[in-house]
Amino acid sequence: MSAPANAPSKAPSKAIVLSEIGQLLTLAEGPDAARGGAAQGELGLREGAAVVIRDGTISWVGPSGGIGDAVAGVDEVEVHDCRGKVVLPGLVDSHTHLVWGGDRRDELELRLGGADYEAIFASGGGILSSVRQTRALGEDELHRASLRRALRMRATGTTTFEIKSGYGLDLETELRQLRVARRLGDADGLRVRTTCLAAHALPAEDRGAEGGRERFLDRVCAEILPAVVAEGLADFCDVFCDRGAFTPEESRRVLLRARELGLGLRVHANELGSTGGALLAAELGAASADHLLYLGDDERQALLAAGTVATLLPGTSLVLGKPYADGRALIEAGVPVAVASDCNPGSCALESLALVLALACYGCRLSPPEAICAVTHNAAASLGLAGDVGRIAPGMAADLLLLATDDYRDLVYHAGSPLIAAVFQGGARVV
Ligand SMILES: [Zn+2]
Structure with a gap:
């Protein structure tokens, strides 16, 4: 025929x-x-x-x-x-906060003049300053600012981005941040995985108020996470489990709720001290525990046993003048290591993951091949994308x-x- x-x-x-x-x-x-x-x-x-x-x-x-x-x-x-x-x-950047409003250039100068990051945060600067500036932007403005940054990051080699919320700390703004992150993936041709980090800091309106912490965590668990999931806006949930942010008990509550809702788990852990985040990440089998500046043998063994990727963010150590995570000890313990930019408006606005890869060698003592695996395959695996990229x-x-x-x-x-x-x-x- x-x-x-x-x-x-x-x-x-x-x-x-x-x-x-x-x-x-x-x-x-x-x-x-x-x-x-x-x-x-x-x-x-x-x-x-x-x-x-x-x-x-x-x-x-x-x-x-x-x-x-x-x-x-x-x-x-x-x-x-x-x-x-x-x-x-x-390159796969498995830890960014790249959707934010405004800037914190003034704070950079304060820090270079000797002010401490934790002190700036406690006095209402730091994350809370970015929250005010992010809440003030509409979705299109937020998208424009974020796309500009993302394209600069791509020009330096990043093709896959994990993007966290966490500068809203309220329902509306957390959703807006995540919608912008999704849009960077769906409309702008970037490869994107998104993470709800509503438990990034206690918002100003709940500080100093009696029962404020509990009310905020109630909102995260009962309103924000379910709404994020209902709209299909997040792949993961993350919590800032550290001194001045959330305790391991508070973090566990948020992460268990997220897991119940079907989200993968990531944890900001052990950045400011050995404060329980790494052990919590291991206990819950989180995909990734991030920062890890302070880490003992028992914590390395727990991450190894749990199959949790250790994500190092040496750009933040450079910018804040903090110690570098001991990447060598993690490699020797057999823990898979990823490296990411932590691109964010305060503690590290570095955009080039290729540069951060080099810092992982000079600061965290990875070899060049180990650092390349850390910003490609291992980062992809921590995002559940090992079959797609890396x-x-x-x-x-x-x-x-x-x-x-x-x-x-x-x-x-x-x-x-x-x-x-x-x-x-x-x-x-x-x-
Ligand atoms: Zn971070």
Whole structure:
């Protein structure tokens, strides 16, 4: 039977080829789970390699000489000659607060003049200042400011973003922040996972009032989290479990409610002291425990046993002049380590995860391969995205970086230099 004469012709098939890659960091050999110990240093490096992209997905990885067979029968083939340079997965920033209003540049100067972060916070600055400024913005204004930051972050290599709320601390603003975060994923082409961090700080209206803490936690558990889930706005829930924020008991209450509602769990833990957050994250089997500046052997063992990823945020240590988390001890204990920017308006507004990767080497004593796994596969695994991003293998999303150098170690050696020559997101060249 012949087709009718006016049948539409089939769309031509297309492929994008990255050829002549000097160092291809695939991270492809090893488990889907986040990797700890020696496995964290395995980059799956291939020399003289090529990658074929079809329909936004990596369809083939092999030697440059094998491209012909890989694209046989494809109608249109677009070839990028990488000229011996490095290709690696797009970076996964698994801890950001990038949706916020206003700025805290004045506070930066106070801190540089010697004022302490906790003292600024206690006097109504810090997070509470960002809450006032964020509550004052409508959704479109908040979106514009956030998109500007997110695109700058992508220009420095980040293609997947975890984004937390937590500058609303009331129902309306928490929802608005999360809607903006979703919009960055749905409308602006970024890959986004969202986290409700309503329990970031006690809001000003509940401070000093009798029963204020309980009333706020009641609102988080009974109103904010259920509304967030009903609107499908969050993948995870996070709590700032530390001195001056929420106790382990208060944090446990919020996280158990979140788990009951079907959210994954993350915890801001052990940033200001050994204050119980890491053990709580392990107890609840959280996907990630973040900061971890103060951590003992028992806490490392608990994270390892729970399969919780240790997420280090060395940019915050740099900006606040605090100690660095001991990444070496975590690696030696076998705990999978991720590294993220913590991009936020107060304690660390650094946007470049590529720069923070270098700080993880200089400050937290990771090796360059370990740090690369920390900002790709391990970060993706902590977000439940290990099957989508963070590695270069057939079936993974084509989120890739081409560097302007032939040695990946330059990301650390020449930290801060403009080494990101091209960014591909979902197979499209966006930078
Ligand atoms: Zn944070």
